[in-house]
Amino acid sequence: MNGIHDLGGAHGHGPILNDPNEPVFSHDWERRTFSLFASLFVGGHFNVDEFRHAIERMDPAHYLEGSYYEHWLHSFETLLVEKGVITAAELAQGKSDPAAAASNAPVLTQEMVALVVNTGGSARIDEEVAPKFRVGDRVRTKNINPVTHTRLPRYARSKVGTIEIDHGVFVTPDAAAHGLGEKPQHVYSVSFTAKELWGEDASPNDTVRIDLWDEYLEVV
């Protein structure tokens, strides 16, 4: 979707606020919110693409005003209600409805944390899928404007670039964010010159490399 999250190339967002003494968490509610992610992910309540898409669907003004972990909180609330894990009434009261069905979803325990943290969950898929392109190929990104989830940023649509790395076969977020399966396909690092992306006034030497899925690309 052409959402507020798709920030690449936007102007007017002000200076970068770099505080070298910033702590890992600034507030206790950030700690709690951060640790809910792995807990709910292990419970199988959503995948990472659904999680990101729920953030993208935030009201744009709220997105820009809200801090990072507020985005996470919004995503948890949205997805858990949408998927029926909790009801809006339960969320409003912070109390479970005694009539609600008990869940048998797996629960992340303290003993499981080290293994989960050290293993993670790769989006790579061990499956033979023929790549449409080879390293060195010239490609053009498609001009797509889906209202659904995509990882082709607006600033890189209808642009000509070069395949630099074939990363292998991965889950496709455009499908996985909407319950449409993994749709395994190749992901490439595609190089674009600054001039191709931003026009003649851009630096002649600089480039941007973006990781893009096979289906975003066509032969020049």
Next chain:
Amino acid sequence: MAHDHNHTAPPNEIELRVKALESLLTEKGLIDPDAMNELIDTYEHRVGPRNGAKVVAKAWTDPAYKARLLADGTQAIAELGYSGVQGEDMVVVENTPDVHNVTVCTLCSCYPWPTLGLPPSWYKAAPYRSRVVIDPRGVLEEFGLTIAESKEIRVWDSSAELRYLVLPERPEGTDGWSEEQLVDLVTRDSMIGTGLPLQPTAK
């Protein structure tokens, strides 16, 4: 306050929302507060850019390791024990006299947690994410970094599940330094690409 994306004084409303959600999920038996405390302790105290600095210092002193690191970042980083969540598939990109690398996630805030820890606020906020792809030189100037016009600035926008770590150039004047000494020169920002390693001073 439109420009203050750090929001150091959050409205109380957020705290209440988090408390409500956490107690609801606990009551339903969907989360275990002990697991949450373990996760917080892990990322607040045990994982951080010191891990990435050890990877860089080893690459600076061990050419065979550097070759493995650039060929298969995931495997070579796992040799040092840094793998897992948000570092499942790693790519290490090397700074050279001709290329300066810098990383961003314009669509969200993807970042290599096992090697760098959790990202700083500025990495996750609109000013950096919007501007580093269109004006990398201006952004790096804001970090106090001037890159020669003749050099390519290569911005990596991590839109997929690959996570990037910059291998900065080893500072001059560090011949004969041990891996352990070199670790102290490697800053977090030098592995993002918004900084350079510290320069050696008398040690």
